[in-house]
Amino acid sequence: MQREPSLDGELSEVLVRAMLRLGEVDEEWLGAVSVRDFCHYAAAVRDDAYVAEAIAAARQGRPVAAPPLFASGIFSWSYGPPESELQANGLDASGSPWTEGLQVRQVHGGQSVSVHGPLWAGDELVRRRAIVGAEAKHGRSGQFVILTMTNEIQTVGGRAVCSSEERIVIRAAG
Amino acid sequence: MNAEALRPWSCTPSHVQLARFSAATWNFHRIHIDPIAAAEEGLPGPVVQSTLFAELAWQAVRQWLSEASPELVCIEWRNNRPVSAGQTIRWVCTEVTREGRPPDELVTLSLAALLADDEAAVAAAVTVRASSI
Numbered sequence: 086m087q088r089e090p091s092l093d094g095e096l097s098e099v100l101v102r103a104m105l106r107l108g109e110v111d112e113e114w115l116g117a118v119s120v121r122d123f124c125h126y127a128a129a130v131r132d133d134a135y136v137a138e139a140i141a142a143a144r145q146g147r148p149v150a151a152p153p154l155f156a157s158g159i160f161s162w163s164y165g166p167p168e169s170e171l172q173a174n175g176l177d178a179s180g181s182p183w184t185e186g187l188q189v190r191q192v193h194g195g196q197s198v199s200v201h202g203p204l205w206a207g208d209e210l211v212r213r214r215a216i217v218g219a220e221a222k223h224g225r226s227g228q229f230v231i232l233t234m235t236n237e238i239q240t241v242g243g244r245a246v247c248s249s250e251e252r253i254v255i256r257a258a259g
Numbered sequence: 260m261n262a263e264a265l266r267p268w269s270c271t272p273s274h275v276q277l278a279r280f281s282a283a284t285w286n287f288h289r290i291h292i293d294p295i296a297a298a299e300e301g302l303p304g305p306v307v308q309s310t311l312f313a314e315l316a317w318q319a320v321r322q323w324l325s326e327a328s329p330e331l332v333c334i335e336w337r338n339n340r341p342v343s344a345g346q347t348i349r350w351v352c353t354e355v356t357r358e359g360r361p362p363d364e365l366v367t368l369s370l371a372a373l374l375a376d377d378e379a380a381v382a383a384a385v386t387v388r389a390s391s392i
Contacts, residue, residue, distance in 0.1 A: 122283075128313045129279035153331040158287035158310040174296065175289035190300075193309035194335035250317060 092221050092228060093257045095187045099230050102183040103219035111140065112198050115162040115210040115238070123151045123206065134210075145205070151204040156238050157196075162212065183216075183232065184255060194231065194252035201245035210246065213237045228256045260366075260392075261369065267373075268319040272275040274344040277305050297343065304343035312336055316370050316383040318352035323368070329358055330391035336383035342374065348381075349373045357389065364389035 120143045127135040128179065138148045161177060172178050177258065178185045204210075218233030232253045238246045274294075281291050289296035297305050313334055322331060342348060354369040359380045366389045372381035 119363075125279075125283040129276065129283040130311065130318070131276065132318070140346060152314075153311070154314050158284055158314060160284045160288075160308070160310065162285070171287065175287040175293075192341075195335070196309065196313065197333060198313065199333040200331050240307035257287070 091258055095189050095257055096189055096221065096228055096255065098222055099183050099232075099255050100219055101190060103216055103230070103232050106183070106216050107219060108215060108217065110213050110215045113162060113212045113214065114241075115152050115205040117207055117209045118151065118156075118204065122150045122204045123149065123155055126155050127152055136205050151206070153200050154198065155212070156199040156204050156248050157236070188258040189255050191253055191255045194254040196249055196251040198247055198249040200247050204246045207247075208244075210238055210243045211241055227256065260355055262350055262352040262355050262368075265323045265368075268292070269347055270301045270315055270318070271316075272307050272311065272342070272344055274305055277307060277311070279345050280311050282310055284308070284309075285331065287309055289360070298372055303329045304345055307344070308338060309336075309338055311337065312342075312372065312381045316350065316372070316381070316385055319352075319370060320368055320385045320387065323352065324387070324392050325347045327392040329387040332386045332388055334383065334385050335384075338381055338382040340374070340378065344364045344379045346374060359389075362390055 103106060104174055122138055124136045124139055127139070161180060166177050166179060169199065181191065184191055187202060214234060215235050216232055217235050220231050222229050232255065234251050234253065235248065236240050237248045240246065277293050279307070281287060285382050286308060290300055291308050293303055299386070314334055316336060316355045317331060317334060325346055351371055351373060352368050352369055357364060365386050367384055369388045370383045370385065371379040374380050
């Protein structure tokens with residue numbers, strides 16, 4: 086049987102950190118979402134018809150639902166961090182404790198999102214995030230670690246909005 | 260509805276679009292907004308965000324089903340290759356499948372995002388409620 090090469094030191098540190106956090110659920114209060122938030126997102130994705138309809142509805146006092154991928158598409162819900170706490174690559178160090186201080190690169194491998202119901206302007210949300218998988222791989226392009234994260238977004242009243250599972254691929258830098 | 264009947268839908272994310280999407284989603288990973296950071300990774304320009312691909316796949320499906328108001332149930336995608344601002348992406352539908360029975364029947368469209376060389380940068384599957392289309 087061919088022996089797999091041992092895992093790069095930085096990558097094995099990522100794996101150990103992630104495994105120690107397996108199953109830990111991190112709950113974050115996201116605050117209330119607004120028509121303005123929805124419209125910024127829609128304008129960025131060039132959905133100009135949505136922007137016009139949402140503004141018209143809001144002005145007439147009708148409820149406004151978010152674009153269905155709005156909630157799962159928000160990369161970070163935190164109000165920070167201070168610029169001094171960003172990593173050199175622009176990511177929030179505290180948002181990825183498994184790579185903090187390590188010479189690694191991380192990219193998004195893919196995701197699945199289930200939409201459970203509408204998200205209305207004014208809804209106040211919470212998110213539960215957990216690492217549910219951490220695995221070392223040896224592919225054609227070298228070694229990497231795949232982390233699997235789950236996210237559940239619901240209103241503070243407990244109405245489910247969406248859930249997702251994402252794969253994050255981490256490789257040694259250089 | 261069959262996959263061959265759905266005409267490819269093309270889009271070209273611009274540098275401005277990526278910057279606005281990063282701002283709207285509060286994503287300041289430099290490879291999405293800074294050409295220098297992208298060049299350091301050997302890429303020709305700022306890289307399209309993963310979550311923007313999901314939105315573009317959903318837009319392709321809405322384009323194909325524009326006679327109706329499709330209700331999104333789930334979406335799944337895999338990123339195979341980075342795409343930079345200015346590159347044209349051609350979304351094609353490769354398969355349409357149905358599961359379940361009315362009123363809970365679901366329709367899934369499988370998509371590929373092709374680049375100029377016809378290689379798929381992203382593979383996606385978008386599931387909508389059959390009663391909404």
